[in-house]
Amino acid sequence: MEEKLALMIEAAGENSERALAKLISHVEDRKTGWKDIMKTIYAKTGRTCVIGVTGSPGAGKSSLVGEFAKRLGDRGYTIGIIAVDPSSPFSGGAVLGDRIRMRDISTYQNIFIRSMATRGMLGGLCQAARDVVRIMDFAGKDIVIIETVGVGQDEIEVVSAADYVMLVTYPGGGDSVQAIKAGVMEIGDLFVVNKCDREGADIIVSEISAMLDLSTETAAKIPPVIKTSAFTKEGIDELMDILSEFIQKKKKGPHYQKDHVRQEVISILETEMVSIIKERITGNGNMEKELELILSGKSDPYSIADKLMKRFTVIKNVEEKRKGDFQ
């Protein structure tokens, strides 16, 4: 590995904020050597408690995260926060505004906040976010909180990689429960009805409870539903108790769980496959002639996909053989 990277890793491990931030950028940008960084630090990770927070847009996730991160920080924990917001599919740019809601903690010595754009990475977001969690873990953060808007498979996948998943909704807008119903109910360890100072919070609580009762889980495994308000601070103490219990449990438990490790290997493979497809099969104009065949009615998308796949396998075999010849 380049000496520059080794020094960066060393400094990040010794509490340098700047080195930690640079390390994250290097890995997030997938710059040369990023994978070496991850391989080097992996053995020193797995200790942190990862809390995933997701839910409908406008549910007050950032404010809530700001509030409980502050209290965890006051208890002496070191904390990393990763706030994921979508990139614009048109320009590739993004406005990342979660820090606006976390201003109280922005100068806490023991809290490190990082905003992250989704960058339209096909299935790659989840792995990139996992990598950032891991770098923070390596840098010694006791707790890493990862926050995403619960819309889209990618974002949901990100939080489902966490040790503990908090689903946040709020009273107002008839679709608030609908939004968390769509495929995310199952991943929640805790349901939070935020903005409970508003009218209708109790109705949302009973709707969610009713839905959870309908699921086949046994009573013991039904996740709690609580009400909070980041504004009036109602329910925050209860939330803190629940989180503390989880943090204690995680400390005693294993560093990594088999399910998560399996998911991660699959996720890395998927990401690599996508980039192979982009670079070697569909990129470099390889596909243009084939598309003409479809348009002129001489072929169809299914046959072309088969053909490209076959061609790729042939290339791969030739390469393997050559490699063998050299050895």
Place this chain on the structure above:
Amino acid sequence: MGQDSKIRVLVAKPGLDGHERGAHVVAYGLRDEGFEVIYTGLRQTPEQIVSAAVQEDVDVIGLSILSGAHLTLTKKVMAGLKAKGANDILVTVGGVIPEEDKKTLEEMGVGGVFTSGSKIKDIAAFIRTKIGGNA
């Protein structure tokens, strides 16, 4: 996997003025130019801005100041960056800046001053020239 580098910009409003429109226009304009913009909201202290710039590892800071306190506030931000070893970050200032103060700001190490009437395209081009990379 290929390089996926993006220019990251912190748009920050230090001090006590509440005129956010200019900062919004710049933030959304730069997003449309393909930059990743971190916006921190109103009434930030220089400490908060420096801390955000370091943690977010931005390439550029854009300070939006319409209060008249641009010299004092910018000086504090520059000093804070230096203390954290982050004075390689490009700092630009926008807002209501009298012509005669531009030179003083540049002497402090400010890379560019963009007052009202500046075009987003020009700001984006300026950043690209200074930083390089994709966006």
